[in-house]
Amino acid sequence: MLDIYTLGDDVLRGKCSEIKKFDSALRMLADAMIDTMDEADGVGLAGPQVGVQEKIFVVHIGDEKPMVFINPEIIETSIEVSPYEEGCLSIPGVYHEVIRPSRVTVQAQDLDGKAFTLKADGLLARVIQHENDHLSGILYIDHLSDDEKAAAIRSYERKNKSRLKARKRRV
Numbered sequence: 514m515l516d517i518y519t520l521g522d523d524v525l526r527g528k529c530s531e532i533k534k535f536d537s538a539l540r541m542l543a544d545a546m547i548d549t550m551d552e553a554d555g556v557g558l559a560g561p562q563v564g565v566q567e568k569i570f571v572v573h574i575g576d577e578k579p580m581v582f583i584n585p586e587i588i589e590t591s592i593e594v595s596p597y598e599e600g601c602l603s604i605p606g607v608y609h610e611v612i613r614p615s616r617v618t619v620q621a622q623d624l625d626g627k628a629f630t631l632k633a634d635g636l637l638a639r640v641i642q643h644e645n646d647h648l649s650g651i652l653y654i655d656h657l658s659d660d661e662k663a664a665a666i667r668s669y670e671r672k673n674k675s676r677l678k679a680r681k682r683r684v
Contacts, residue, residue: 515549515563520604520669524561526650529568532583535626539569539583543624546571547579555602557640559647562603570644574636585621585645588630590614597639599653606672607665611656613642 518524532539542565550558550571559570573579593615600608616634619641623629633641643653654665 514552515545517549517553517562517602518564520652520666524564524566525603525652527561527566528650529560529566529648532567532569535624540624543569543571543581547573553602557644558602559644561647568648570647572637572640572644574640581624582619582621583623585619587617587619587642587645589618591616599643601653604652604654604669607669609654609657609661609665611653613639617641
């Protein structure tokens, strides 16, 4: 299992670099990310969340096969939007309604470096947008109003007091 970085860790706010090397190390990273996401009961996990500043995220929704997106780029979004209560493995215990486009088209590469295009709607479209945001240092709370974002941060700090104290002791 990989460590999941949480709100306040600088790695979550950096911009990721493109992956150029498609090798066994990348496959091992993707497998470890999928295992970590599944163990944490998540539906998506991006590189920065596990300390990797590269453009990779994984998605696993329901009984579908886990998917790996390398060097993703959202090339189209719908005009229609929909609200949905989002959470994040990097902001545990905090959920808030976020409005996003209902459908997206994403271009990415698979673990062999082969390009693919995927049209997605519903939960898959939302997770793709959420994870893709991580690759630019954007968290879902950044889509909230200033007041809502401040309240979400306070809620996170209240719910994770012991974790935050332990992190301060390590620093």
